[in-house]
Amino acid sequence: MGGVKVGAGAAVSIQSMTKVETSNVSAVVSQIKRLKNAGCEIIRVAVKTQVDARAIKDIKKKIDIPLVADIHFDYRLALESIKSGADKIRLNPGNLKNRGEVEQVAKAAGKAGIPIRIGINSGSIFTNDERRLSAEAKKAKAEMTNDARIDTFVKSAMRYVKHFEELGFHDIIISLKGSNVSETVEAYKKISGLCDYPLHLGVTASGPYDTGIVKSSIGIGALLLDGIGDTIRVSLTADPVEEVVAAKRILSSLGLRRFGPEIISCPTCGRCQVDLQHIVEELDNKLSTINYELSTKAPITVAVMGCEVNGPGEAREADIGIAFGRGSGMLFKKGKVVKKVTAKDAVKELLAVIASPATI
Ligand code: SF4
Numbered sequence: 001m002g003g004v005k006v007g008a009g010a011a012v013s014i015q016s017m018t019k020v021e022t023s024n025v026s027a028v029v030s031q032i033k034r035l036k037n038a039g040c041e042i043i044r045v046a047v048k049t050q051v052d053a054r055a056i057k058d059i060k061k062k063i064d065i066p067l068v069a070d071i072h073f074d075y076r077l078a079l080e081s082i083k084s085g086a087d088k089i090r091l092n093p094g095n096l097k098n099r100g101e102v103e104q105v106a107k108a109a110g111k112a113g114i115p116i117r118i119g120i121n122s123g124s125i126f127t128n129d130e131r132r133l134s135a136e137a138k139k140a141k142a143e144m145t146n147d148a149r150i151d152t153f154v155k156s157a158m159r160y161v162k163h164f165e166e167l168g169f170h171d172i173i174i175s176l177k178g179s180n181v182s183e184t185v186e187a188y189k190k191i192s193g194l195c196d197y198p199l200h201l202g203v204t205a206s207g208p209y210d211t212g213i214v215k216s217s218i219g220i221g222a223l224l225l226d227g228i229g230d231t232i233r234v235s236l237t238a239d240p241v242e243e244v245v246a247a248k249r250i251l252s253s254l255g256l257r258r259f260g261p262e263i264i265s266c267p268t269c270g271r272c273q274v275d276l277q278h279i280v281e282e283l284d285n286k287l288s289t290i291n292y293e294l295s296t297k298a299p300i301t302v303a304v305m306g307c308e309v310n311g312p313g314e315a316r317e318a319d320i321g322i323a324f325g326r327g328s329g330m331l332f333k334k335g336k337v338v339k340k341v342t343a344k345d346a347v348k349e350l351l352a353v354i355a356s357p358a359t360i
Helices: 025-038 050-062 075-083 099-112 135-143 146-166 181-194 209-225 240-253 276-288 292-296 311-317 346-355
Strands: 013-017 042-047 067-071 088-091 116-121 172-177 231-233 262-265 301-305 320-324 328-333 336-342
Touching: 013 240, 025 042, 025 050, 025 240, 042 050, 042 075, 050 067, 050 075, 067 075, 075 088, 075 099, 088 099, 099 116, 099 146, 116 146, 146 172, 146 181, 172 181, 181 209, 209 240, 231 240, 262 276, 276 301, 276 346, 301 346, 320 346, 328 346, 336 346
Parallel strands: 013 042, 013 231, 042 067, 067 088, 088 116, 116 172, 262 301, 301 320
Antiparallel strands: 320 328, 328 336
16 A cells, blocks of 8 residues: 555554644644654545545645545545545445445546555444434344444444455455454454455544553554454544554564664662662653664663662663662673663663664
């Protein structure tokens, strides 16, 4: 997709979505540049009007990562987005069901050689708006077991997939996002056994920053650990850069990708005699400013430990590390003590080593 491989064993890619009006080209472009800088590899924009769809043409001229047009309700927005050069279309089967309309989108995407994501959300399958339900539907909904919900969720995605296959369109990516972590995980597991299309992982409407990170890490992480998932988007009610940072942390925690120096630090306890929290925060802040491209070339593990009890052991397993004592610490490189450093100079000393990885 626009130069980024998704599926068939390619590295799990990181996506995010812009959070400004798509028609505001300069605001969108500046947000995409910030996101790319943070490590975003695929960007999605909401297309709610024809003006948004046409803006894609101008946005594309100013960015260099693939752009996905997010379409709900109106197939004509997908057609216009394809004309504007979108690299992928996301359709929601919950609100775009007309077969003739879907066929037109599939034809246009096929001609343009771009994929379509079948992006199904539990919210569009199981409406929370009770007023829109008949008495029988309300009763059926109330009596539905979790398994039945997941089954309905997956079946509705597979029906859509089949429709595209009947049209001869196979360049498909699927997502099945629920706001409930276990429902999402089960749905993805189920669909991964039913077809072999690449899967876009995410937990939708995951909530405020902290809660969202926990829910996304559990949901996305559980699936990735099982070898399921080809591209991920962490959804947070926060600056989209935070979504990218969280996605990178999920992938590096699982050892699937490395983005730069990884800090291993102890939680501290009564034995710690330096302000370790402050030292680690300062190191983390400084490392996050390292250029993304450069940092991918330096997958270093840095241990920062509060005392000698577990400290040197952990520090030795890392590429470099410091185990502190009273006001100072021992700097290790590949298990060998290099020198004694003061707590005050610890960050500076570690950064100097990280800056010249060849010396490790
Ligand atoms: S390394 Fe030392 S200070 Fe850190 S948690 Fe373990 S015992 Fe406590």
